[in-house]
Amino acid sequence: MDDEEARTRLLDTAEALFYTHGIQAVGMDRIRTASGVPLKRLYRLFPAKESLVTAYLERRDGRWLNSLRAAATRPSDPRDRVRAVFDWLAEWFAEPDFRGCAFINAYGELGPTAPEVVRTHKSELRTLLADLTTGPPTLADQLLILVEGATVLASFTPGPTPAHRAREVAELLVPATDPKG
Known part of the structure; x- marks a missing residue:
């Protein structure tokens, strides 16, 4: 998976989870797990x-x-x-x-x-x-x-x-x- 695919997966996952459950209720680990993007890549693409x-x-x-x-x-x-x-x-x-x-x-x-x-x-x-x-x-x-x-x-x-x-x-x-x- 290249960075563009990882970014798209992360944004798709974040949108689904943030919109459904709220921003504060969803942590980065949950986004990592649901997106299948490794934590290191997640934080490289989105440092915070x-x-x-x-x-x-x-x-x-x-x-x-x-x-x-x-x-x-x-x-x-x-x-x-x-x-x-x-x-x-x-x-x-x-x-x-x-x-x-x-x-x-x-x-x-x-x-x-x-x-x-x-x-x-x-x-x-x-x-x-x-x-x-x-x-x-x-x-x-x-x-x-x-x-x-x-x-x-x-x-x-x-x-x-x-x-x-x-x-x-x-x-x-x-x-x-x-x-x-």
Whole structure:
């Protein structure tokens, strides 16, 4: 196994274990065992648990935002773009392994010591929401609150309903503030 394969195995394993059980509940030895990567190589690739946590979150950030962006930018109408965000969330919330937002979960566990990627992710999500509509700057903040609130609620009661309710509220906001509405 070369370093690239070992890195992929470690990140796949870390993501599955951290997302399911929490960052603090999973030690490096458990990741080593589950990934099959020797401890020496693990620590060569990720000298500390913090570096593995950061790499896991960075990879998840890219994949998550790219998937949401692809779904939300397909429609040309800003109202349909906003609807697409909540439709995408509804599908995500209905996945059997849904455990809430990895970034909110990480911040909840680690607080101010959470990797910077946690804050960056939320900032990039807000920027994406702002890019989807031509409404006032506050609209992106309102949509972000709806996205985050729905995500937190769905972590307690998995399923698409929180996304559907948030979409209903978003539809009230967008036509009233979007010049194209």
